[in-house]
Amino acid sequence: MANKTYLQALNEAMRQEMERDENVFILGEDVGQFGGCFGVTKGLFDRFGEARVIDTPITESVIVGTAAGAAASGLRPIAELMFVDFIGVALDQLFNQAAKMRFMFGGKAKVPMTLRMPQGAGVGAAAQHSQSLEAWFMHIPGLKVAIPATPHDAKGLLISAIRDDNPVVFLEHKMLYGLEGEVPDEPYTVPFGQADIKRVGTDVTVVATSLMVQSALAAAERLAAEGVSVEVVDPRTVLPLDMDTIIESVKKTHCLVVAHEAVGFAGPGAEIVAQVAEKALDYLDAPVKRVAAPFSPIPFTPPLEKAWIPSADDIVAAVKSIR
Amino acid sequence: MKSPDKKTLLEMFATMNKIREFETKLQEFFAAGKIPGFVHLYLGEEAVATGACAALDTTDSITSTHRGHGHCLAKGGDLRRMMAEIYGRRTGYCKGKGGSMHIADFDLGILGANGIVGAGGPLACGSAFAQKYKKTDRVTVCFFGDGASNQGTTQESLNLASAWKLPLVFVNENNGYGISCPQCKSMAVTDIADRAAAYDMPGVVVDGNDVLAVYEAVTEAVKRARRGEGPSLVECKTYRWRGHFEGDACTYRCVEELNDWLAKDPIPRFATKLVEAGIASQDELEAISVGIKADVEAAVAYAEASPYPDAAELLDDVYA
Numbered sequence: 029m030a031n032k033t034y035l036q037a038l039n040e041a042m043r044q045e046m047e048r049d050e051n052v053f054i055l056g057e058d059v060g061q062f063g064g065c066f067g068v069t070k071g072l073f074d075r076f077g078e079a080r081v082i083d084t085p086i087t088e089s090v091i092v093g094t095a096a097g098a099a100a101s102g103l104r105p106i107a108e109l110m111f112v113d114f115i116g117v118a119l120d121q122l123f124n125q126a127a128k129m130r131f132m133f134g135g136k137a138k139v140p141m142t143l144r145m146p147q148g149a150g151v152g153a154a155a156q157h158s159q160s161l162e163a164w165f166m167h168i169p170g171l172k173v174a175i176p177a178t179p180h181d182a183k184g185l186l187i188s189a190i191r192d193d194n195p196v197v198f199l200e201h202k203m204l205y206g207l208e209g210e211v212p213d214e215p216y217t218v219p220f221g222q223a224d225i226k227r228v229g230t231d232v233t234v235v236a237t238s239l240m241v242q243s244a245l246a247a248a249e250r251l252a253a254e255g256v257s258v259e260v261v262d263p264r265t266v267l268p269l270d271m272d273t274i275i276e277s278v279k280k281t282h283c284l285v286v287a288h289e290a291v292g293f294a295g296p297g298a299e300i301v302a303q304v305a306e307k308a309l310d311y312l313d314a315p316v317k318r319v320a321a322p323f324s325p326i327p328f329t330p331p332l333e334k335a336w337i338p339s340a341d342d343i344v345a346a347v348k349s350i351r
Numbered sequence: 352m353k354s355p356d357k358k359t360l361l362e363m364f365a366t367m368n369k370i371r372e373f374e375t376k377l378q379e380f381f382a383a384g385k386i387p388g389f390v391h392l393y394l395g396e397e398a399v400a401t402g403a404c405a406a407l408d409t410t411d412s413i414t415s416t417h418r419g420h421g422h423c424l425a426k427g428g429d430l431r432r433m434m435a436e437i438y439g440r441r442t443g444y445c446k447g448k449g450g451s452m453h454i455a456d457f458d459l460g461i462l463g464a465n466g467i468v469g470a471g472g473p474l475a476c477g478s479a480f481a482q483k484y485k486k487t488d489r490v491t492v493c494f495f496g497d498g499a500s501n502q503g504t505t506q507e508s509l510n511l512a513s514a515w516k517l518p519l520v521f522v523n524e525n526n527g528y529g530i531s532c533p534q535c536k537s538m539a540v541t542d543i544a545d546r547a548a549a550y551d552m553p554g555v556v557v558d559g560n561d562v563l564a565v566y567e568a569v570t571e572a573v574k575r576a577r578r579g580e581g582p583s584l585v586e587c588k589t590y591r592w593r594g595h596f597e598g599d600a601c602t603y604r605c606v607e608e609l610n611d612w613l614a615k616d617p618i619p620r621f622a623t624k625l626v627e628a629g630i631a632s633q634d635e636l637e638a639i640s641v642g643i644k645a646d647v648e649a650a651v652a653y654a655e656a657s658p659y660p661d662a663a664e665l666l667d668d669v670y671a
Contacts, residue, residue: 053484079484085514087507090473094511097477100462101412103484105477120504124467125474133455133463134445135668169669193671 029212035205037179038068038144041186042106044215046076049104052190053080056091056108056144065110066146066205088118092143096126096195099141104190111157112147112199115164126195127170141196142189148201148239148289149337155325158333160238160290165197166267166299172220173267175199177241179209181264184218191217201238201289221268225277229259232283232347235274235300236260240287240319240338247343256351266296274300275308282313285346289338292320314350319343355405355566360630361639363405363562367397367618368640370421372647373430377420377437380651381597387439388450393421395560395592396524398617400425402565403492403522403585406573412460412478412491414471416524417452418591419464422494427459430650440657447660448668462491468529469502471495472521476508479517479582490518490576492569498529500543509584513550516581520572523584524559526591531603544586552582559587560617563624590615 032040046052053076054069060083063070073081084091088109095107109115115122122143129137149158165173172194176182182200189196226241227248236244241262248258261277263270278284284304286297297318304316319342327333355363374392381390393400396418404413404425415422423433428444436443437451444454455463462478465471475493482489499505500523512519523543527534540546547554553572557564565587572583590612594601625631 085507085511087511089504090476090507090511093470093473093504093508094477094480097414097462097474097479098481098484099477100457100474101478101481103481120467120470121473125465125470129455129463130671131668132445132449132453133457134443134448136455136457137463138671140671172670 029210031208032179032211033205034179034182034207035066035068037183037211038186038200039070039072040211041183041190042069043072043075045187045190046072046080048215051102052104052106053082054106054108055082055084055095057084057086057110059083059108064108066202068144068200069108088114089121092118093121093125095141095143096121096129096139099139099195100129100137104140106142106144106190109143109145112145112161113156113159115145115161122171122195123168127168131170138193139195140193142186142198143195144198144200146200146202148203149326149333150203152328152330152333154328158326160288160321162199162237162266163290163294163296166296170195171267172196172265173199174220174265175238176264177204177238177262179207179211181218181224183211184216185264187215188217188220192220199238203239207242218264220265221270223261223263223270223273225259225273226262227258227260229257229281231257231281232285232351233259233261233274233277233281234285234287234343234347236262236287237266237296238289240289243338243340244287244343246340247347250340250344251347256347258347269299271303271307275304278304278308279311282311283350284312284316285319285343285350286316287319287338287343289321291323292318293323295320317346317350319346357630359405360625363401363566364621364625364636365639365643366401366425367562367621368643369430369647370397370400370424371618372643373420373424373433376647376651378593378597386437390437390451390597391418391595392593392597393418395612395616396526396589397421398562398621399522399524399559399565399587399589400494402562403494403569405566406569407490407492410460411489412462414462414475414478414491414493415464416471416494416496416499417464417466417468418496419452419454423454423456423461423464426461428454428456428461430646431653434650434654435657438654438657439659440654441660442653442657446664469495469499469504472505472508475519476511476517479512479519480515482518488577490520490573492520492522494522494524496529497523497525497527497534497543498537500546501529501538509546509550509552509582512582513552516579518576518579519582520569520576521582521584522569523586524589525586526589528591528595528604530595533604542586544584547584552584554584554586556586556588559589560615560620562617562621
């Protein structure tokens with residue numbers, strides 16, 4: 029097992045799946061020779077050629093719709109949008125076409141497509157290139173939503189996504205592309221709907237996603253020095269959402285903080301907290317807390333952007349406020 | 352080109368009658384309150400779906416529109432399962448979960464009627480791409496209306512299909528109105544086919560009430576697509592006899608205009624041609640339409656006798 033970056037893990041997942049199954053192909057803007065906006069598809073064009081790593085015009089609706097149509101016709105497309113923010117251009121093809129095809133056609137259609145989209149703030153890309161939009165996708169029956177936080181999960185979840193017979197929205201965090209971790213060389217899957225306890229603890233449960241898993245782990249380290257034991261739970265897929273693992277953890281710690289980079293209001297944390305309230309309210313010894321982005325578009329200027337992004341400090345403060 | 356053989360011609364006549372009778376019954380039963388939701392009828396436009404689908408093989412595919420009954424029937428859709436679906440019954444094509452606007456039969460290459468105007472283009476690109484990728488010689492036809500021709504998705508799809516030389520035929524059904532808005536208010540061009548030039552593909556205008564004209568133009572386009580030469584745009588000028596949906600009072604158009612088009616009814620026109628060419632006698636054609644009336648009656652009886660789905664089926668088929 030070697031150390032690889034999150035980006036290398038994603039690239040390896042696509043390469044291995046394309047080697048395994050000739051129905052797998054990649055399409056998107058600049059994914060070919062250029063290697064993708066953030067370099068995630070680098071080298072795949074040279075290896076598999078232009079018939080399988082395909083540059084499209086800058087037409088997000090057609091990228092998503094072509095993937096959906098090809099998937100319904102027996103292929104396994106991996107479509108890339110440069111930034112998750114651009115899905116707005118193509119929402120109909122994702123929400124009304126890909127997600128609903130199976131149900132509204134009476135179970136006959138199968139739409140095994142993967143839609144990879146980088147999200148997250150931190151690179152000074154401002155309001156139209158930095159959002160975290162998993163709550164949008166969680167709200168649409170028919171989609172699955174993967175949101176890996178580590179290189180290991182990135183590879184395993186992407187292989188699961190490619191092999192899944194449903195449309196999968198695969199959300200990568202820009203600030204995680206350079207993160208290193210141990211990644212097995214051989215292909216493997218990380219199952220959907222199975223949360224991972226990233227750190228075991230006894231005093232407070234912190235459910236965190238994507239980049240916030242790293243922030244939660246840093247916060248847990250600092251809190252441990254102060255005698256507070258934090259359990260960090262990473263759902264890894266927010267649709268399906270593994271509430272069982274989260275509730276088990278809350279039953280053990282009796283305290284819950286949810287941390288995500290998406291805007292807090294009507295964000296993914298709202299669903300997690302609501303389900304805990306429905307199913308495990310009696311186990312809570314303190315109010316739940318959400319650590320999330322403020323209700324504003326993402327600012328450009330570095331100090332404001334930094335202030336906008338939820339931090340390890342925010343998680344520490346949230347934990348202390350209920351302990 | 353060689354004219355179609357007798358069998359094909361009579362099948363086309365039967366298909367047009369099938370659509371006409373199916374839609375006429377729907378009109379009647381919708382008014383009687385037997386059918387839930389919206390119904391967008393295809394009456395008057397039968398020659399387009401019939402001519403275009405007659406140019407296709409069973410293994411070819413189509414994407415359809417919210418006015419899709421005619422396309423599905425012309426592509427071989429089963430009358431009973433179509434009717435049952437529109438009635439919301441479990442025996443319908445979509446187990447009652449799709450309804451009039453979402454009928455599909457992948458076995459027949461019907462990739463779905465569609466509730467969103469202009470959504471079919473990208474999906475058709477995907478279907479055509481898949482055939483090219485798999486190196487088959489199968490073709491996809493994308494049906495779209497004059498309203499959809501103004502959607503960005505349609506223009507993006509025309510562009511992509513041409514840039515990638517996809518085996519795709521865009522069949523535009525220009526019925527003159529996007530819901531209530533006449534073409535003259537929604538676009539500056541007279542012929543939607545002119546837009547093909549922007550994408551360097553052939554664009555032809557045909558009389559959409561002449562089933563043979565549609566058949567010939569689409570056959571040429573399909574041949575070109577099968578040869579790997581890329582997409583074409585065939586604009587079929589026709590007219591929507593009914594309102595946009597059943598219940599639409601149609602106050603936005605005049606009776607004279609409707610009457611002009613009723614006089615161009617594609618079915619008697621085709622019947623006259625068949626009789627004049629000695630393909631069939633008036634009696635033989637009459638027998639075909641009588642047989643179809645019985646088939647449609649049987650489909651209605653089947654639909655009405657079919658059960659509604661059970662509430663326990665609500666969560667079925669959300670995921671594969």
